[in-house]
Amino acid sequence: MSEINNVSNRSPIESKITTVILWSRNLDRTAEMYSKLFQLSPDKQRRSGTGHLHFLQLQNGIDIMIDSNGMDKVPLPDKAPPLFFIPATDIDKAAEFIQELGFEIIYGGIHRNNSVSFFNMRDPDFNVITVCQNHQ
Known part of the structure; x- marks a missing residue:
C-alpha cells in the first residue's frame, strides 16, 4: 500500500x-x-x-x-462494457424514454433486485451506458 x-x-x-x-x-x-x-x-x-x-x-x-x-x-463491436452510469428515478419510465430517443436496451433488459434496478443501453455506434435506479 x-x-x-x-x-x-x-x-x-x-x-x-x-x-x-x-x-x-x-x-x-x-x-x-x-x-x-x-x-x-x-x-x-x-x-x-x-x-x-x-x-x-x-x-x-x-x-x-x-x-x-x-x-x-x-468497425462496430459485437459487445462492449458500459462506459458510464446514469442514475434514474423510475427505471421503467427511463427505459421507455431512452427507447423513444432511439437508444436500444441490451444485455437482457431490465435487471431488478431489492437494492437496485438497472439496464444497459446502447446508441447506434455501440456506446454502452448503464442506467440504474437505487431502491434504498
Whole structure:
C-alpha cells in the first residue's frame, strides 16, 4: 500500500474525470440523441471549429465529447462494457424514454433486485451506458 501512496504522490495525473468521450459515425444524430437524453439546452452545447467534435456540458461539470473523426473506418463491436452510469428515478419510465430517443436496451433488459434496478443501453455506434435506479 505504501508503494501506491508513493506513486500517487509523484503522479502528474489529476484525480478527477472531466470529460467522457463517445465515438460517433453521425455527429448530428448522436449529439441530438444525447442532448435530448440529458435535456440540455443549446447554451450547454458547443461544436468545435474542426467540425468533428460536439461537447455537451452536464450539470455536475463533466463534459461529454462526441467525436466523429475517422469513425467511419472503425468497425462496430459485437459487445462492449458500459462506459458510464446514469442514475434514474423510475427505471421503467427511463427505459421507455431512452427507447423513444432511439437508444436500444441490451444485455437482457431490465435487471431488478431489492437494492437496485438497472439496464444497459446502447446508441447506434455501440456506446454502452448503464442506467440504474437505487431502491434504498
